Amino acid sequence: MASPARVDLDGNPIKPITICMIGAGGFIGSHLCEKLMAETPHKVLAVDVYNDKIKHLLEPASLPWADRIQFYRINIKHDSRLEGLIKMADLTINLAAICTPADYNTRPLDTIYSNFIDALPVVKYCSENNKRLIHFSTCEVYGKTIGSFLPKEHPLRNDPNFYVLKEDASPCIFGPIEKQRWSYACAKQLIERLIYAEGAENGLEFTIVRPFNWIGPRMDFIPGIDGPSEGVPRVLACFSNNLLRCEPLKLVDGGQSQRTFVYIKDAIEAVLLMIENPARANGQIFNVGNPNNEVTVRQLAEMMTEIYSKVSGEPPLEVPSIDVSSKEFYGEGYDDSDKRIPDMTIINKQLGWNPKTSLWDLLDSTLTYQHRTYAEAIKQAIAKPVASS
Numbered sequence: 439m440a441s442p443a444r445v446d447l448d449g450n451p452i453k454p455i456t457i458c459m460i461g462a463g464g465f466i467g468s469h470l471c472e473k474l475m476a477e478t479p480h481k482v483l484a485v486d487v488y489n490d491k492i493k494h495l496l497e498p499a500s501l502p503w504a505d506r507i508q509f510y511r512i513n514i515k516h517d518s519r520l521e522g523l524i525k526m527a528d529l530t531i532n533l534a535a536i537c538t539p540a541d542y543n544t545r546p547l548d549t550i551y552s553n554f555i556d557a558l559p560v561v562k563y564c565s566e567n568n569k570r571l572i573h574f575s576t577c578e579v580y581g582k583t584i585g586s587f588l589p590k591e592h593p594l595r596n597d598p599n600f601y602v603l604k605e606d607a608s609p610c611i612f613g614p615i616e617k618q619r620w621s622y623a624c625a626k627q628l629i630e631r632l633i634y635a636e637g638a639e640n641g642l643e644f645t646i647v648r649p650f651n652w653i654g655p656r657m658d659f660i661p662g663i664d665g666p667s668e669g670v671p672r673v674l675a676c677f678s679n680n681l682l683r684c685e686p687l688k689l690v691d692g693g694q695s696q697r698t699f700v701y702i703k704d705a706i707e708a709v710l711l712m713i714e715n716p717a718r719a720n721g722q723i724f725n726v727g728n729p730n731n732e733v734t735v736r737q738l739a740e741m742m743t744e745i746y747s748k749v750s751g752e753p754p755l756e757v758p759s760i761d762v763s764s765k766e767f768y769g770e771g772y773d774d775s776d777k778r779i780p781d782m783t784i785i786n787k788q789l790g791w792n793p794k795t796s797l798w799d800l801l802d803s804t805l806t807y808q809h810r811t812y813a814e815a816i817k818q819a820i821a822k823p824v825a826s827s
């Protein structure tokens with residue numbers, strides 16, 4: 439019996455499309471490719487400089503979706519094939535970026551080029567060829583909350599008007615120029631403004647996504663195992679690395695910053711709704727996060743320590759965490775977002791999307807994956823004698 443036709447949120451049949459996905463080999467891209475291959479008839483032209491995280495979708499040729507995904511090893515900084523791929527597709531999704539905080543203040547030029555200059559041709563080709571664009575921005579465009587400028591004990595700090603981040607109302611508050619941490623957020627903000635202007639002046643059909651700390655399997659790398667030994671990934675991978683190596687977790691500036699974490703699989707559902715409901719998603723900027731999963735970084739460390747002990751069967755460390763200054767950990771010019779609570783009104787109204795997974799459950803499945811994927815390799819790396827010079 440034929441499977442029932444897939445319909446959009448307004449009951450219209452969904453037609454198969456071709457998607458040019460730039461940055462398809464990264465964390466979010468790999469989950470989006472998986473979803474598109476397993477649950478939809480759409481085709482993906484997967485563009486990236488790496489493909490390790492999507493190898494399982496590209497080989498062997500007998501995979502049921504083999505004729506619906508093609509990988510193009512392209513650096514979008516300098517490759518004339520990019521425009522041709524955008525022309526071949528109905529929709530372009532741009533995920534490509536330098537987006538790890540350790541890079542923002544240490545490689546500020548690469549960060550600005552990657553998040554603004556390199557995205558320009560993508561926007562231009564979409565606009566000139568009348569192609570729809572879904573562009574990945576960040577929650578970091580909001581910067582610091584208004585409440586963070588009030589004295590610590592001020593009652594208005596507890597008023598949501600002073601901290602909830604709304605796409606169409608909140609200001610974008612960055613630190614001074616020498617705090618190069620904000621170069622990333624600033625580059626992302628300018629490309630958002632450019633895309634918005636292309637929509638207003640030239641009719642570009644666009645959707646901007648502002649992810650709020652999406653986490654899950656395949657995020658970043660474990661230093662010395664599948665990434666550089668001295669590399670500093672985002673917090674999930676930093677803490678996973680510490681737990682796998684039985685080292686105390688490092689809390690930057692006391693771990694007082696707050697984050698809301700959303701499970702990658704919930705967030706990908708939201709992106710699929712955007713892809714398949716253009717009439718509801720075009721012209722919109724969407725926060726995508728889980729306001730119910732808020733913790734301080736210190737609480738995150740405590741939770742991960744407890745869950746990892748359960749998953750690995752090893753007792754928690756006697757000294758589970760240590761404090762480090764941001765200067766020591768990230769270098770000169772680091773600064774931080776104090777709190778990130780997404781307002782969900784627009785995504786609820788347009789797409790009816792809500793996240794489902796609790797922080798405990800998403801950390802449980804993610805740390806189970808980390809342990810299964812890395813514990814043995816770490817054990818071997820630690821056992822290996824250091825080569826004498």
Ligand SMILES: NC(=O)c1ccc[n+]([C@@H]2O[C@H](COP(=O)([O-])OP(=O)(O)OC[C@H]3O[C@@H](n4cnc5c(N)ncnc54)[C@H](O)[C@@H]3O)[C@@H](O)[C@H]2O)c1
Nearest residue numbers: 461463464465466513514533534535537574576649651652
């Ligand atoms: N993960 C999150 O929680 C989060 C939060 C906020 C914003 N974002 C945004 O979402 C997007 C994807 O994030 P991610 O977490 O998957 O990051 P990621 O680093 O895992 O993925 C980015 C991918 O882009 C590729 N890329 C970078 N420059 C390229 C170039 N010049 N040519 C071709 N490919 C290039 C990288 O190789 C990488 O595979 C980024 O734009 C990021 O700013 C993510």
Ligand SMILES: O=c1ccn([C@@H]2O[C@H](COP(=O)(O)OP(=O)(O)O[C@H]3OC[C@](O)(CO)[C@H]3O)[C@@H](O)[C@H]2O)c(=O)[nH]1
Nearest residue numbers: 537539576578651672673674676688689690695735774
């Ligand atoms: O070992 C560590 C690593 C980090 N921290 C602190 O954790 C907080 C979160 O850090 P991280 O996940 O690296 O990134 P941010 O949330 O600060 O920024 C990201 O948000 C979205 C995105 O745009 C893309 O992912 C990116 O910029 C932070 O307070 C660190 O200081 C720690 O204590 N110990």
